[in-house]
Structure formats: structure tokens, C-alpha cells
Amino acid sequence: MKKAVGFDQKIQLHQLDFIANEIHRISSRDALYQLVDERLMADIGGAKSRVNARTILFKIWFLVSDEHIELRDRALDMFQRATTEEKLVFHWGMSLLAYPFFKDTAEQLGYLFHLQDEVTSEQIGRKMKGLYGERRRVEVSVNAVLSSLRSWGVLEMGKRNTHTIAAKIDILSAEIKKWLVQVLLIVTDKAVIELNHIAGEPCVFPFKLSVLESELLGNELEITRQGVGRLMVGLK
DNA sequence: GGTGATTTCCCGTATGTGCG
DNA sequence: CGCACATACGGGAAATCACC
Structure with missing residues (x-):
């Protein structure tokens, strides 16, 4: 069986920002479809291609699989007060999870x-x-x-x-680092990852992601020691 | 379950754009 | 102009959903 591709249209940042912002206010799927479609009219002329783009946007932010809902909700919550760069981190993570x-x-x-x-x-x-x-x-x-x-x-x-x-984006917020590390563990399908290997993970190449043990403490992640000075991070 | 509608995904093609 | 590549378009297949 051929592997699904899915992500076949150019998706712009403001389109992702738009849907992430509107999800908060609009809970009905139909209403959100309508709204996104209207917004996309500015970018894409053909109705069919608009639907394609909408499909992608929805899969990233709205039609999130059950096991990722919690991460999505946390992302949305932080999204409201995030900087432009930080918003990109969330779009990136959600895209990794979706596609x-x-x-x-x-x-x-x-x-x-x-x-x-x-x-x-x-x-x-x-x-x-x-x-x-x-x-x-x-x-x-x-x-x-x-x-x-x-x-x-x-x-x-x-x-x-x-x-x-382009210039790498430095992630400063510990909350966001924690979120991205969680995403990373899921998409790379790893049980644990060594703390100082996180920054080098290929699929987060646009970001500078240096994490300290103290920044990952909390309910979501578990840190274990292996040998001398090797810190491993895994999902709880 | 069946079945019709909708959504998601894939394809070939048309059009646009930049470059030698 | 001719070529290569990017992007959009619309048809249609496959998958999924909604309802009986």
C-alpha cells in the first residue's frame, strides 16, 4: 500500500494563524469551514483548491486525533499570548503530528x-x-x-x-520547550531521547532548542539517568 | 449491515513566472 | 523564444461519515 501524502498545497502562515485564532471562538465545524473558506478566497481562486487547502488546515488544527487533543489544547492556550516566532513553533508541531x-x-x-x-x-x-x-x-x-x-x-x-x-528561531519559554519535546517524542516514535540530543533532532531543524533538565519538570515528561551524566527524557 | 453524502487524497493538465 | 519549475485547477477515486 502506498503511503499517504496529503500535504499537497502551499499553506501560508496567516492561514494557520487564522484557523488557530478562530478555533477558540467557533466550535461548530460547519461555521468554521465557512469562515476559513471565506478567508481563503483572498489567496486561492478555485473552489476545489480552496477545499484542498482547507482540508489541510483542518487536519492540522481541528480534526486532531484523540491522542493529540491534549497537546492541541495546550498549544491553543499558549497560542494566545505567543510571539510570532512562538506561534510558528505550534504550527510546526501540529503539522508534524498531523502529517x-x-x-x-x-x-x-x-x-x-x-x-x-x-x-x-x-x-x-x-x-x-x-x-x-x-x-x-x-x-x-x-x-x-x-x-x-x-x-x-x-x-x-x-x-x-x-x-x-533562514535564521534559526530560539525557543526561550520552558512551557513551549516542554510542549515541543513531547511532540518530538511522539513523532519520532521514541520511548526516550537523550537530553542533549534534542537540539540535534532533524525534524526540528528550524529551531534552537536547548533544554535543561529543570525546564522539563512537570506532569508530562519523565527524566531518568543512564550511566554517567546521561539524562534521558520520556513520556510519562 | 446498506447506501448515499461528504471528506480526503491523488492525478493530469493549464497557467504563470523566471531565466538563458 | 524555449525550457524548467511552481502553483492552481477540476475530475475523480477512495475512505469515512450519517442515517436508515
């Missing part, structure tokens, strides 16, 4: 950026086709993710389709 394709693309980008400063769309396209098969859809969707990331200010495009990381 394995997004997560895999981010991860591959992260790997490539560990090795080099510039990544071409062709290069990442090849990697993703390796994971998802030789399908045109994969090509289109990789471009959709890349151009979304450009519009989010995560990537910049240089000459000849090379992409570079």
Missing part, C-alpha cells in the same frame, strides 16, 4: 542541513521519492511543503532552487 509526510520532509531536510548549507528541491525530492515511491504526487507535495516553509520564513530560496535555513 507524517510533513514530518518526513522536515526530517530529511534536517539531515541534509546537518551535512550542508544548501539543499535543492531536486535533492529533497529524491529523498522523499525514496521513502514514498516514484510518484508525481510526491514531487508536487515536496514542492508544496518547501514553498509553505518559505512562506513561513523557515527557508529561503537562493539561486537555482537551492534552499537555505
Whole structure:
């Protein structure tokens, strides 16, 4: 069976901000559909493509699977008083949770950026086709993710389709670090992760994520020691 | 369960844009 | 202009939902 792709349209930051803001006020799905569709009219002409984009937005923020609802609600709560950069962290995390394709693309980008400063769309396209098969859809969707990331200010495009990381975003708030680490554990499917490996996780490459043990204390995460000075973080 | 409607996902193609 | 690539469009299949 072919792996689902899903994320096949460019999604802009203000569209994500819009839905994250409106979810608070509007609880009815139909009303929110209506509202988002109206908002999308400014960006996308065709009704069908608007529906496609709406599908993606809803999957990220609204139609969240049960096991992620709690994280979603916490994100929404913090979202209200977050800075622009912090809001991006939430969009990023929710996208990772909603779309394995997004997560895999981010991860591959992260790997490539560990090795080099510039990544071409062709290069990442090849990697993703390796994971998802030789399908045109994969090509289109990789471009959709890349151009979304450009519009989010995560990537910049240089000459000849090379992409570079725009300035990395430093995450300062301990609450948000904790949230992202939780997301990280879920999407990477790891039981535990070593504390000082967190910053190097490929799928969070746009962020500077340095965490101290003290910042992760609380009800959600569990910290254990392994050997000398190795701190492991896992979900409780 | 069946079945019709809606949602989600995928595809081929048209159009636009930048570049040699 | 011709080429490559990005983006949007609409058809349609597959999956899921809602209701009987």
C-alpha cells in the first residue's frame, strides 16, 4: 500500500494563524469551514483548491486525533499570548503530528542541513521519492511543503532552487520547550531521547532548542539517568 | 449491515513566472 | 523564444461519515 501524502498545497502562515485564532471562538465545524473558506478566497481562486487547502488546515488544527487533543489544547492556550516566532513553533508541531509526510520532509531536510548549507528541491525530492515511491504526487507535495516553509520564513530560496535555513528561531519559554519535546517524542516514535540530543533532532531543524533538565519538570515528561551524566527524557 | 453524502487524497493538465 | 519549475485547477477515486 502506498503511503499517504496529503500535504499537497502551499499553506501560508496567516492561514494557520487564522484557523488557530478562530478555533477558540467557533466550535461548530460547519461555521468554521465557512469562515476559513471565506478567508481563503483572498489567496486561492478555485473552489476545489480552496477545499484542498482547507482540508489541510483542518487536519492540522481541528480534526486532531484523540491522542493529540491534549497537546492541541495546550498549544491553543499558549497560542494566545505567543510571539510570532512562538506561534510558528505550534504550527510546526501540529503539522508534524498531523502529517507524517510533513514530518518526513522536515526530517530529511534536517539531515541534509546537518551535512550542508544548501539543499535543492531536486535533492529533497529524491529523498522523499525514496521513502514514498516514484510518484508525481510526491514531487508536487515536496514542492508544496518547501514553498509553505518559505512562506513561513523557515527557508529561503537562493539561486537555482537551492534552499537555505533562514535564521534559526530560539525557543526561550520552558512551557513551549516542554510542549515541543513531547511532540518530538511522539513523532519520532521514541520511548526516550537523550537530553542533549534534542537540539540535534532533524525534524526540528528550524529551531534552537536547548533544554535543561529543570525546564522539563512537570506532569508530562519523565527524566531518568543512564550511566554517567546521561539524562534521558520520556513520556510519562 | 446498506447506501448515499461528504471528506480526503491523488492525478493530469493549464497557467504563470523566471531565466538563458 | 524555449525550457524548467511552481502553483492552481477540476475530475475523480477512495475512505469515512450519517442515517436508515
